[in-house]
Amino acid sequence: MARAENKESASPTARLVADVARKLRVRKGWTQEQLGREMGFSAAAVSAMETCAQPASDEMLVKLEQVLGDGLEIFEQARVYMRMEKYPPQFKDYVLVEQKALVLRLYATFVVHGLFQTEEYSRALIGGGYPPLPEHRVEELVEARMARKALFDRVPVATIELVLEESALKRPIGDDEIMRKQLLHLAECAERRNVTLEVLPMNCGLGGEHAGDRGEMNLIETPEHDHLVYLEPQDESLLIRDPGKVSTYAQRYARIRAQALDPRESLGLIEQLAGEQR
Structure with a gap:
């Protein structure tokens, strides 16, 4: 949402994008309305971007690259920095490593891992957290989280393993429909050749x-x-x-996987739970 206060708090990348886009637009002799028409946005949206009242969304940056980029990939590179600026401070170092990873081995307990979340589930989760966040910040974080999914289709391909606690599958986030779509999305992810998804059952501690x-x-x-x-x-x-600490965690993760349901059983459980949400 375009806000006057955004102009003061706009990030350096948002300001650079606004300045470059405006100069390239003027060079072409286009009005804001003409640029908006070329990109499929309103003149008001272009104006908000150029004044930083509403910094360019990821979708707008893609269109700016297509319409104004001239093959220089200025706006494509800006997408990387814009996403980085939206992440929480404590997460920024990790996300750079994650996006370049050759292999990811993940263990998630209370909620579905961020890489595997649907947009609706993510919005409900972030929007319901504490302390409460302004609506525009919730949307920023959701957009940034969804952008991480590019890892699934990256070239070279990344191998991704996820062990997910059964309790996370049964803990309702948002509402029943959001959970049903989230479970179906997990089932789709489990079918990917570069993804292994296993569920750690709630009774794993019985022994x-x-x-x-x-x-x-x-x-x-x-x-x-x-x-x-x-x-x-x-x-x-x-x-x-x-290396010593990493080795200990790797051994622990291997043990967690050994206690989990195998991929076929895990997929069956996820599909069963999705059916129960209908």
Whole structure:
């Protein structure tokens, strides 16, 4: 939503995009209305972007690249920086590593992992968090989270493993329809060749052992084959590089996977729960 206060708080990238877009538009001899028509936006939307009352959305940056970019990829590169500026401060270091990862091994406990969330689920989750966030900030965070999904179709392909607690599948976020769509989305993700999705059943501790009792984790293998661990307890962040500590987390993750349902059983459970939401 366009707001006057956005002009004062606009990020450096948003200001640069506005300045470059305006200069390139003027160079072409176009009015804001003409540029908007070329991109499929209103003149008011173009004006809001150029004054930073409403910084360019990811969709607008794509159109700006097509219409004004002239192959220089100025606006395409701006998409990367704009997304980075929207992430919470504690997350920015990790997301750079995540987007370049060769392998991701993920363990999520209370809610569906962000990479696997639908837009509606993500909006309900972020919008219902504490402390409450302004609506425009919720939308920024949802957009930034959805942009991370490009990893699924990236070239070179990333291998992604997710172990998800059964309780996260049964914990309603938003409403029944949001949960049904989220479960169906998980089932679609599980069908991808580069994705392995396994559910850790709620009764995994009946034998006296629950390897995942210390909480969620992200294990990353970089293109250089370095191995890292990322933890994010209570909005804090920790990116672990020490080989000994990473090894301990990797062993724990392997044990968690050993206690999980296999991929076929996991998919069956997810589809069953989705059916129950109808």
